[in-house]
Amino acid sequence: MIGFRRPPWWALLLTAAGALLFVRLGIWQLHRADFKDALLRRYAASASAPRQDFAKVAETPPVDGFPRVQVSGRYLVERLYLLDNPQHDERGGVEVFVPFVLRDQLQPVLLVDLGFLPGNGTAQVPQLPPLPSGDVSLQGLYVPPPPLGFEMGGDALARQTQWPKSSIFLDPAAVAHDLGRPLYPRVLALDADPASIYVRVHTLDFSSMPPARHRAYAFQWFSFAIAAVVILLVLNRRRKPRESHFQNDPE
Template identity: 80%
Template sequence: MIRFRRPPWWALLLTAAGALLFIRLGVWQLHRADFKEALLRRYAASASAPWRDFAEVAAKPLADGFPRVRVSGHYLAGRTYLLDNPRHDGRGGVEVFAPFVVRDQPHTLLLVDLGFLTGNGTRQRPYLPPLPDAEVTLQGLYVPPPPTGFEMGGDALARQSRWPKESIFLDPAEIARDLDQPLYPRVLALDADPASVYVRVHALDLSSMPPARHRAYAFQWFSFALAAVVILLVLNRRKPRKPRYPNDDEAR
């Protein structure tokens, strides 16, 4: 039978605090996984949601919603941005974005995701069809902007003088500085158009931390909690005493 000695109070306190912390972190990761799965379901359901007016959506934005909107206005002439080398079906290319002047709201620009253009296998940029000069009505999903990351050398847009401008990340704050005009906090991802050269297969980008990864981290934190308890028990396990026999005293 395995016996344990009573551990010191500080060891019990430290183990309890550590185990509770690990369990709390694990539960938080499970909640994040459930939240992101709900986001994915809402994003999938948005494709069949009813249309909403952009002015209404912009006035009362939903932090975790993906409304389908219609908006009228015109493109800002001669201003296009290329998100370098995203991938669709394993093909390299560029995602093309253009600032849009919303009717009756000329002081704030809406960044429009025109879609994906496949690369031609060289360093040359793909051909960009000209944007219409007249007023148009666009429709699509009002979604968060592409994720950003660390960019070597700082703001790549500020170092370029020719259009279209290109970057491996598109930070809305950098684009606003580049255009010297504020942007709406989200992007309009245009609906698919069979007549367009752009590929418009949009998906919610959770690649950096999908629900499955949150669950893997939760399992890791729960394992740490269990390990803390096991370590406490191992360190305070009594060593079994060797049995003494009467013949031992006689042999002495």
């Protein structure tokens, strides 16, 4: 029969602290998964939401909202930026961004996401269609800029002298410095247009940590909490000796 001896106080304390920490980390991961799921639902609902006044959300957009807006102005057609790390398909391609000057307003500049331009399976930049040089009216979702990451060699835009300029990460601060003009804090992701060569299937980029991965990590942390308790029990178990009855031989 297996019994358990009372473990030392420090073992109980360490196990309780560790298990509590693991449980809290698991709960935090579940909260992050729920938060991102809610953001994805709001993002999907924004595509058909009524338009909002851009002036009211331009500088201070809602943290967990994606306003649908309409703006008028002109493109800076000679200042295109290419984000060359999105992989929409096996052919590769680039996400094309262009600065947009709002009508009757010189500063700041709104960065417009024209969409994804598929490649041809080579490193060659796809042929970019010309943009209108006069005033145009645009509408789409006012969304956060693409996520940043570490780029070897620092600011790639500063090393390039001709447009379009390309980078594997599009840092709004680097774009603003390159243009010499401030940018709005978000970008305008244009509505889908069947007549456009650009692919406009916009979504929030949670590719590095989608909600499902948060839930997988939560399961992992909860497993660690259970393992800590099990280890404590295993290390402090004791096996009671079995009673043995020996029959003596008669003299």
